[in-house]
Amino acid sequence: MYMNKTIIEHFILKGFSDNPQLQILVFVTILIIYVMTFGGNMMVLILICLDRHLHTPMFFFLANLSIIDISFTTSMLYKIFYSFSIGGNLISFCECIVQSFMSGSFTVQELYILTAMSYDRYVAICIPLRYPLIMNQKTCVALASLCWVLSFLFSSPFLWILSTFSCYTSTEINHFFCDIILLTKMTCSDTSLLEILFFIEGWFLFTLSPFLLTFLPYIFIIIAILKIRTTTGRYKAFYTCSSHLTVITLVYSINVIQYMIPSNVEYKKFYTLINTTVVPLLNPLIYSLKNKDMKKALKRRTFWRLLNIG
Numbered sequence: 001m002y003m004n005k006t007i008i009e010h011f012i013l014k015g016f017s018d019n020p021q022l023q024i025l026v027f028v029t030i031l032i033i034y035v036m037t038f039g040g041n042m043m044v045l046i047l048i049c050l051d052r053h054l055h056t057p058m059f060f061f062l063a064n065l066s067i068i069d070i071s072f073t074t075s076m077l078y079k080i081f082y083s084f085s086i087g088g089n090l091i092s093f094c095e096c097i098v099q100s101f102m103s104g105s106f107t108v109q110e111l112y113i114l115t116a117m118s119y120d121r122y123v124a125i126c127i128p129l130r131y132p133l134i135m136n137q138k139t140c141v142a143l144a145s146l147c148w149v150l151s152f153l154f155s156s157p158f159l160w161i162l163s164t165f166s167c168y169t170s171t172e173i174n175h176f177f178c179d180i181i182l183l184t185k186m187t188c189s190d191t192s193l194l195e196i197l198f199f200i201e202g203w204f205l206f207t208l209s210p211f212l213l214t215f216l217p218y219i220f221i222i223i224a225i226l227k228i229r230t231t232t233g234r235y236k237a238f239y240t241c242s243s244h245l246t247v248i249t250l251v252y253s254i255n256v257i258q259y260m261i262p263s264n265v266e267y268k269k270f271y272t273l274i275n276t277t278v279v280p281l282l283n284p285l286i287y288s289l290k291n292k293d294m295k296k297a298l299k300r301r302t303f304w305r306l307l308n309i310g
Helices: 020-050 057-086 093-126 128-134 137-164 180-186 192-226 231-260 265-290 292-300 303-307
Strands: 010-013 090-092
Touching (some): 020 292, 057 093, 057 265, 090 093, 093 128, 093 137, 093 180, 093 192, 137 180, 192 231, 231 265
16 A cells, blocks of 8 residues: 555656765856767757768767757756756756657667667778768668657657556655656556666567677677778778767666666666766767867867858
8 A cells, every 4th residue: 555645747857966065066067067968969969960070870860969969958958948947947848758758769869860860880991992872871871760759669668657656655856857657656546667668668679689789790890890801991991880889888888877876866867967968978979079070170160250151
């Protein structure tokens, strides 16, 4: 028998701390990182749109990744900014469910787009002569569209099930956003179907499948690179994959650490914040610093030329 069952219309997001001074410090830090994340990803998007040298499949997928990073970070952090500005931490039931759905969908979208980028690198290294034929505009649009549609489609059952939960043992969520795991633990409704979905979709569709489809192509890529006779040729081939390989290693490493850390809520908040802010910030930095084409585009497109749209 559950105690204190309530049918609620709002939740209370506890955030990081009840200490006002610490809240200000956290808010300013998150705001600075968010501005840098938004600016860095917007820079990537603008460069890709304006510079014809970047109108290639790899940068097309990178543009999608930047859109996802901006959307993911905004959907996760907007309530922190809103609550701090008005001095409240309430979030409506519907808003909470939608935020949980969006954060999950954008997380899956990022993994799927990284998978598509792995396929692009595989074709570029292993089948270079057929690369223009295989990775044409229609193929790229189809792959990106499939990533977006599947991520929303696979996440929709969670949205539907969560929307049917109206009974909760508490109205306080000890996090800075509506975490679906915490909502599942707080509800006094039947969660058996949701737990089955967590296992089937969470492990196979959201984790194992994109992981294998992302890293398996690199086995063939490494084999192809090792067959290149010259050191210069091997270095050039590896360099074309280095940015993407760095990003996927970073993303999956942080996700693994996030699930391996102790169940302490404060630890979970910290690593969720890293995944929400640091990874989307590092993505444009990695591609800007490690990609020759991006660095050349940065040199070609000065600030005043951006203002005048080239």
